[in-house]
Amino acid sequence: MTQQNGRLGGPVCRPRRPTRQIRVGDVTIGGDAPVRVQSMTTTITGNVEATLAQIRELATAGAELVRVTVNDEAAADALPRLIAESNVPLVADVHYDHKLALASLEAGIAKLRINPGNIGKKEHVREVAAAAADKGVPIRIGVNKGSLHRRYEQLAELDPAGALVQSALDEIETLAGVGFTDVAVSLKSSDPREVVEACRRFAARSDVPQHLGVTEAGTLLAGTSRSVAAMSVLLSEGIGDTVRISLADDPVHEVTAAFHMLQALGLREGFARVVACPTCGRVEVDVVALATRVEELAKDLPPDRVISVMGCIVNGPGEAKAADLGIAAGRTKVAIYRKGVLHRNIPKDELEAVLLEEIERLR
Ligand code: SF4
DSSP, X not given: OEEETTEEEOTTSOOOOOOOOEEETTEEESTTSOOEEEEEOOSOTTXXXXXXXXXXXXXXXXXXXXXXXXXXXXXXXXXXXXXXXXXXXXXXXXXXXXXXXXXXXXXXXXXXXXXXXXXXXXXXXHHHHHHHHHHTOOEEEEEEGGGOOGGGHHHHHHOHHHHHHHHHHHHHHHHHHTTOOOEEEEEEOSSHHHHHHHHHHHHTTOOSOEEEOOTTOOSHHHHHHHHHHHHHHHHHTTOOSEEOOOOSSOXXXXXXXHHHHHHHTTSSOOOOEEEEOOOOTTOOSOHHHHHHHHHHHHTTSOTTOXXXXXXXXXXXXXXXHTOSEEEEEOSSEEEEEETTEEEEEEEGGGHHHHHHHHHHHTO
């Protein structure tokens, strides 16, 4: 794979659409920056210890930006400590109350996510934009089908994607009208096809960087599948500057899934690749448990490493050829391959110790 502008390019994806670049703390978004991975905390923001613990977990998993809801005064009061102790830039998610947006800026937040339409009066939007400009803080305009202003209702019935695009363009204009252009947008719907359509149409009309997401995507499997379906179409067309896979689950999964998606498309380096057979009636070992354990042990390996886990010896030698480390279970023994060559046969009860040793060799 070739490295282009800090990201891996491959035949799957068209070159990235040129977008203007914004800076969120020390993280750049858009332009020649790699596609960034975001997530959002699920804790009560005012619970500083729980929120900090989750921010750290997300950052350790690879999240480059973490959003927290700032929905009340307790959340705003928690921000100074969260910001001081977070190791990634934080984004404040604010609805309705412009004072909470102002308090977030005062606390030193790195980015605001607002929907100017629900901030209300123009002077409130102007006040927030002026304070953000003063601090050099960008704003993401988060357009969401579920909270579109009623002026787009009719259009949304005829052309749902068009309503998202129009709302985003109008919001950008509102901020531009008060002299603020340091923006990103997101156009979200729970229907992946609407997200694809809206993001494509927006990309044809604006160079504002786009944050991609399917909102209320669902639980772990359904949500990941629906998000990846929409985002991989867009990313392969060069559209998308940041991503969030929204899941009704532990947000750490959002980050892991996002990196797997970006790595599969050749857009980011992610994890060492663990290939595991789907198992069948021939299986001689608990492949799910074994592959999960191998993933755990391999998560800090260089991303170009490949490990194959096969439930029996039928496909073991073949898969092992393309892997740095191959594991194929037999009835009483397990065959260990190194770069396609049978290295040793070990008794099953020695597998854990041998895995530790073999994976360590791949560092
Ligand atoms: S490797 Fe063996 S156990 Fe796994 S799917 Fe193939 S035949 Fe079945």
